[in-house]
Amino acid sequence: MNLPNIITLGRLLIVPVVIWAISADEPRLAFALFLLAGVSDAIDGFLARRLDLRTELGAYLDPIADKALLVSIYVTLAISGDIPRWVAIAVVSRDVMIVGAIVLSTLMAKPVAIQPLIISKVNTAVQIAFAALVLARESFDFAWTQPYRLGLVAVGVLTGLSAAAYLAAWTRHMAR
Template sequence: MASRWFASLPNFITLGRLVLTPVAIVMISEENWRGAFFVFVLAGVSDALDGWLAKTYNLQSELGAVLDPLADKTLIISIYVTLAILGEAPVWLAILIVFRDALIVGGVSVSWFMGRPIKVRPHIASKITTAAQLTLAALILGGLAFGFRLTVLEGLLIASVATLTIASASVYLLLWVQHMRP
């Protein structure tokens, strides 16, 4: 019994991250910056922990392969859209992040609809992009939580996140076009 529970632990942690997302968004909306920062950090740690457990103990599952990126995208999109609405992150950056993820989901959906399903695997460009997006969000939330903004560093990270988001979208678009070629 314990081994079944342990085998599902990465998925339970991922589900916990999904549950933490609306909690963080409510805290951001209420400008409870410290609470939002700590919930966001907890969500980030949960992402690292579920991945480490899955790989270390060979607990990867089909459900986890779908849930983990879903939890990541839900957290990132929700955070950036909310921060942009409150004027704490550039609106254009939030739009770019949402567009990239919509492009990926749309490509996968079209592939399935056309009877040419594409295997969804995270590309290294996507992993680097996600790490940069999480880092920038943490920096913004941390600055708001502790009363200091590192504007030069934020500016550099905004440029990096934008560049990486465009590069990652381009990689996925290229892979999709190659996959869909007759």
């Protein structure tokens, strides 16, 4: 256990507090914690690379913490009515599809290496930015109609493209 892994675990522990803050109609706290989680993600990655503190545990924990935060926020924002349910369904379905493909590949003795695709990195960045926009809009009572609509479209399109890219890569892998 090293400092980057401890920071990552802290980010994972923030998830239920962010969910509570959204559910309890405490949008400023949710926004502040979401920003803290984003900063901690940057810091733990920087420290791991810069100080050569990368570990196998960290390689697994970091994406788990990221996905736990994003999936939880999207589901909670959909339940609270801040985003349409289809957006949360798309975000969660994509991640379930990826995990399911990895598990199925392993069960079939054709384990697949987990490598993030460029479209996936762009998708994650847009999902984070959109969640931050929604939380900021709720926190500070902004009427950002156009950026909100653009964010909805961007998240929907990129989530679909990312899912399709992973499905295509997995299909090629399994055909070998």
